[in-house]
Amino acid sequence: MSAASKPKTHMQTRPVLALFILLGGLILLALGLTLSISVGAADIHLLTVWEAVFHFQPDLTQHQIIQELRLPRALCGAMVGAGFAVAGAIMQGMTRNPLADPGLLGVNAGSGFALALCFALWPGLPFPYVILFSFLGAGLGAGLVYGIGSLAKGGLTPVRLALAGAAVSALLVALSEGVAIYYQVGQELAFWYAGGVAGTTWLHIRIMFPWIVAGLIAALMLSRSITVLSLGEEMAAGLGQRTGRVKLAGAVIVLILAGAAVSTVGMIGFIGLVIPHVARFLVGVDYRWIIPCSAVLGSLLMVFADIGARMINPPYETPVGALISLIGVPFFLYLARRERRELG
Amino acid sequence: MGRLYAKQVDIAYGDRIIVEQLSLTIPTGKITALVGANGSGKSTILKTLARIMKPKDGAVFLDGKAIHSQSTKEVAKQLAILPQNPTAPDGLTVSELVGYGRFPHQRGFGSLTQEDKRIIQWAIEVTGIVEFRDRPVEQLSGGQRQRAWIAMALAQQTDFLFLDEPTTFLDMAHQLEVLELLHKLNQEEQRTIVMVVHDLNHAARYAQHMIAIKKGKVVCEGAPDQVMTHDVLREVFGIEADIVADPRTGVPLCLPYGLAHASVERAHSHEKGA
Amino acid sequence: MKSMQAGTMEHRRKIRAAQVMAVLGALILAAFLISMNTGFIKLSPWDVMKTLVGAGTEKQELVLFDFRLPRIVLSVLVGAGLAVSGAILQGVSRNALADPGLLGISAGAGLAVILFISFYPMTEGAPVYLLPLCAFAGASLTAAVIYSLAFRKGQGVAPTRLILVGIAVSAGISAAMIVLTIKLNPEKFQFVSVWLAGSIWGANWHFVMALLPWLMILLPYVMVKARVLDILRLGEPLAIGLGTSTERERIRLLAAAVGLAGASVAVGGGIGFVGLIGPHLARRLVGPHHQYLIPASALAGGLLLIVADTLARWILQPSEIPVGIVVAIIGAPYFIYLLMKT
Numbered sequence: 001m002s003a004a005s006k007p008k009t010h011m012q013t014r015p016v017l018a019l020f021i022l023l024g025g026l027i028l029l030a031l032g033l034t035l036s037i038s039v040g041a042a043d044i045h046l047l048t049v050w051e052a053v054f055h056f057q058p059d060l061t062q063h064q065i066i067q068e069l070r071l072p073r074a075l076c077g078a079m080v081g082a083g084f085a086v087a088g089a090i091m092q093g094m095t096r097n098p099l100a101d102p103g104l105l106g107v108n109a110g111s112g113f114a115l116a117l118c119f120a121l122w123p124g125l126p127f128p129y130v131i132l133f134s135f136l137g138a139g140l141g142a143g144l145v146y147g148i149g150s151l152a153k154g155g156l157t158p159v160r161l162a163l164a165g166a167a168v169s170a171l172l173v174a175l176s177e178g179v180a181i182y183y184q185v186g187q188e189l190a191f192w193y194a195g196g197v198a199g200t201t202w203l204h205i206r207i208m209f210p211w212i213v214a215g216l217i218a219a220l221m222l223s224r225s226i227t228v229l230s231l232g233e234e235m236a237a238g239l240g241q242r243t244g245r246v247k248l249a250g251a252v253i254v255l256i257l258a259g260a261a262v263s264t265v266g267m268i269g270f271i272g273l274v275i276p277h278v279a280r281f282l283v284g285v286d287y288r289w290i291i292p293c294s295a296v297l298g299s300l301l302m303v304f305a306d307i308g309a310r311m312i313n314p315p316y317e318t319p320v321g322a323l324i325s326l327i328g329v330p331f332f333l334y335l336a337r338r339e340r341r342e343l344g
Numbered sequence: 345m346g347r348l349y350a351k352q353v354d355i356a357y358g359d360r361i362i363v364e365q366l367s368l369t370i371p372t373g374k375i376t377a378l379v380g381a382n383g384s385g386k387s388t389i390l391k392t393l394a395r396i397m398k399p400k401d402g403a404v405f406l407d408g409k410a411i412h413s414q415s416t417k418e419v420a421k422q423l424a425i426l427p428q429n430p431t432a433p434d435g436l437t438v439s440e441l442v443g444y445g446r447f448p449h450q451r452g453f454g455s456l457t458q459e460d461k462r463i464i465q466w467a468i469e470v471t472g473i474v475e476f477r478d479r480p481v482e483q484l485s486g487g488q489r490q491r492a493w494i495a496m497a498l499a500q501q502t503d504f505l506f507l508d509e510p511t512t513f514l515d516m517a518h519q520l521e522v523l524e525l526l527h528k529l530n531q532e533e534q535r536t537i538v539m540v541v542h543d544l545n546h547a548a549r550y551a552q553h554m555i556a557i558k559k560g561k562v563v564c565e566g567a568p569d570q571v572m573t574h575d576v577l578r579e580v581f582g583i584e585a586d587i588v589a590d591p592r593t594g595v596p597l598c599l600p601y602g603l604a605h606a607s608v609e610r611a612h613s614h615e616k617g618a
Numbered sequence: 619m620k621s622m623q624a625g626t627m628e629h630r631r632k633i634r635a636a637q638v639m640a641v642l643g644a645l646i647l648a649a650f651l652i653s654m655n656t657g658f659i660k661l662s663p664w665d666v667m668k669t670l671v672g673a674g675t676e677k678q679e680l681v682l683f684d685f686r687l688p689r690i691v692l693s694v695l696v697g698a699g700l701a702v703s704g705a706i707l708q709g710v711s712r713n714a715l716a717d718p719g720l721l722g723i724s725a726g727a728g729l730a731v732i733l734f735i736s737f738y739p740m741t742e743g744a745p746v747y748l749l750p751l752c753a754f755a756g757a758s759l760t761a762a763v764i765y766s767l768a769f770r771k772g773q774g775v776a777p778t779r780l781i782l783v784g785i786a787v788s789a790g791i792s793a794a795m796i797v798l799t800i801k802l803n804p805e806k807f808q809f810v811s812v813w814l815a816g817s818i819w820g821a822n823w824h825f826v827m828a829l830l831p832w833l834m835i836l837l838p839y840v841m842v843k844a845r846v847l848d849i850l851r852l853g854e855p856l857a858i859g860l861g862t863s864t865e866r867e868r869i870r871l872l873a874a875a876v877g878l879a880g881a882s883v884a885v886g887g888g889i890g891f892v893g894l895i896g897p898h899l900a901r902r903l904v905g906p907h908h909q910y911l912i913p914a915s916a917l918a919g920g921l922l923l924i925v926a927d928t929l930a931r932w933i934l935q936p937s938e939i940p941v942g943i944v945v946a947i948i949g950a951p952y953f954i955y956l957l958m959k960t
Binding site: 391395396417418420421424425426427430431432433434435436437439440443448450456477478497500506 | 849851859
């Protein structure tokens with residue numbers, strides 16, 4: 001008995017490392033945010049950054065750039081990164097599938113569909129409404145996937161969730177493609193999909209902030225249940241968990257976090273897929289640590305990728321979503337090859 | 345000398361070496377049982393003997409030729425293997441599954457000849473699944489399904505039959521049913537059978553030859569009464585057991601009464617090192 | 619009597635398969651006739667008949683023989699090619715979710731097309747003819763990259779790893795595609811997005827002649843390999859135990875799947891769902907034997923695409939919807955229905 005559990009030492013939770021990652025990650029994040037504010041088409045001295053944030057003088061151009069453009073952009077990146085990563089961690093824990101990401105719940109496809117309708121039917125709709133519609137679309141996608149998955153005979157199994165996600169996404173993507181081609185709004189949509197925090201304003205932040213914060217807090221509160229659920233449905237039920245409720249709560253949190261993030265900055269795939277893996281690799285199997293660490297690591301990746309996106313080909317910006325995918329793919333390939341060794 | 349033997353075989357998963365310098369011979373015409381603790385490498389050895397896995401070094405020989413250098417289709421006419429927990433595609437019926445066993449004997453489009461059909465019928469009858477023949481495999485109970493898979497392996501009409509834990513997940517009656525079937529095939533048709541089994545008493549009762557494996561090495565082999573000894577069980581499984589003679593058949597029965605602590609600790613330190 | 623009994627199940631399957639294929643064939647024929655009457659320029663059934671026997675006006679002949687017929691034939695061929703490719707991939711990977719997208723075929727072809735469009739001026743003539751070639755090259759190159767990344771010495775290509783690598787590489791290519799599409803001018807963008815959504819336009823007899831040989835060679839080849847596909851479906855150890863050289867058979871079958879899908883995508887664009895749904899439909903109708911599954915998939919795929927293409931031309935007359943979108947809109951709900959039922 002104990003002989004069987006011994007070789008798994010490396011899977012055990014490492015709270016000390018986790019705390020270190022949380023603290024170190026936050027310090028790095030502060031550094032990243034500062035860097036993000038100072039780097040751009042106009043390079044701004046770090047001292048100026050400090051002054052602009054804490055002793056704002058509206059008549060200075062540099063202070064204005066920082067306050068109006070750079071600061072919201074940096075903050076937005078951090079929030080979005082955390083949102084995607086935590087949503088991904090919850091999805092992977094709930095479905096016990098290392099390939100799950102928030103897109104699997106139909107959030108991206110739903111939001112894309114709503115956006116296509118918005119751009120096609122009400123061009124020039126004010127920003128807050130676009131975000132609202134996008135969020136509603138995300139909810140529609142998630143609701144369809146979740147509903148179909150649970151209505152099927154035998155209830156919501158991870159495989160069924162994946163299949164329903166694939167089918168609903170295919171349908172919604174096809175519908176939005178149709179709308180986009182018919183109304184010729186495809187390129188606008190592509191900009192949105194490419195994902196970017198470039199145009200972020202304080203308005204974005206104000207809309208998104210409460211959702212992300214609420215989602216993160218809820219995720220932390222649910223983290224213990226997710227750990228139990230990640231042992232498997234029957235095991236969780238045996239430990240006295242009402243798995244149906246936990247799964248529903250998890251799905252709602254994923255919708256809030258990923259929906260808010262997608263609605264504000266478009267699709268940034270791979271954060272939700274990759275970061276939870278990294279977090280699990282570093283801190284072990286306990287979601288009470290995985291979730292906060294994912295949040296910090298997701299923010300870090302997003303903020304630094306955004307800096308990278310501005311520095312690769314100045315003064316043009318590389319779409320940050322594409323950049324993250326390009327970083328993510330090799331990592332994912334590595335995972336795929338490692339996966340096989342464990343199966344073998 | 346048997347028709348099938350392994351000579352100085354190394355087996356590895358990727359870089360992890362499981363078995364080193366293994367040499368063993370399968371006695372022709374007998375039932376051989378591979379026994380050992382979880383993770384001892386017995387399934388790996390079985391798969392390598394049946395050429396499912398390629399050894400990293402050394403070779404398995406069938407009728408004097410290295411098995412991996414022979415045409416896999418020709419080998420399939422000599423040797424059938426039933427892996428652990430095989431799965432059939434949905435909707436496949438029992439008789440169709442058994443028909444797949446004729447694959448190595450077919451060419452081209454592979455419609456079944458009269459001879460094929462006769463052999464399929466025989467395999468279905470001998471395994472006692474005639475009444476399920478048109479039922480989809482996934483609808484059968486565990487014991488019925490296992491017999492359907494054995495029927496498929498039988499339809500292959502081979503001298504060698506390899507089975508990886510053919511009795512797991514079966515209740516006692518079904519376990520005996522499968523083992524009796526294998527015994528009958530061995531007695532009546534002189535098939536050479538090699539199987540991995542967990543139940544030592546089953547192994548001793550039905551096999552004429554036992555091979556005890558620990559960490560990829562053969563610790564002891566021979567007739568059941570040579571292998572089923574207090575010392576071998578202690579060494580291989582880390583258990584303390586009394587060995588008594590079965591009052592009915594006289595074959596050795598093992599009655600475990602405790603863990604051999606020294607060997608458990610040794611197993612620990614080994615796994616920590618790995 | 620006993621041995622007769624051994625044949626009954628097989629016999630029943632055969633009859634069932636023959637019936638299914640006859641019905642699918644008849645439906646394709648019916649769709650064919652309806653499709654000939656559908657389009658921007660009105661041709662009554664009577665006109666069509668007259669033109670077919672050579673008694674139509676010059677304009678009617680032009681519309682029917684040079685525009686409509688090649689397009690209809692092509693849609694059947696593309697649907698058949700994609701569906702058979704999907705059936706092979708589902709068999710080889712033992713995964714019901716596998717489709718030609720798994721081997722990066724759509725992504726690779728799409729990237730090649732976008733690159734081509736970005737660097738070529740949009741003019742009439744030569745470049746448009748090069749487009750299918752380009753798409754085919756992109757598709758096969760990507761498939762080769764995925765295969766070699768999934769390959770490991772001593773283990774070959776395990777189906778699970780193939781799926782994971784396929785997902786990763788396709789995602790990477792999609793990212794690259796997004797970067798490129800944003801830089802396109804609006805006209806080119808529209809062209810590319812229609813191509814990616816899948817569309818059999820610009821069809822002519824040259825395209826038909828380019829696609830036909832692939833199907834004529836590869837379909838019989840896959841039929842010969844039907845038994846091998848059955849056996850591979852049982853999993854690696856059993857397949858080897860039954861005497862299949864799994865690695866060699868797998869690479870041959872994958873190559874056939876790439877050939878079929880690559881050629882189909884080259885002329886039909888990124889039509890995704892047919893490769894997933896065609897084999898599923900066929901499996902429900904004729905069961906798991908590839909001997910029947912392969913031809914039934916071909917017919918189901920052909921039928922789905924000819925119907926979708928007809929609808930694509932008809933729904934929003936006079937403009938058209940890319941056929942791939944119609945396929946997904948018909949196919950996805952059906953797939954969801956299957957999911958809820960089983």
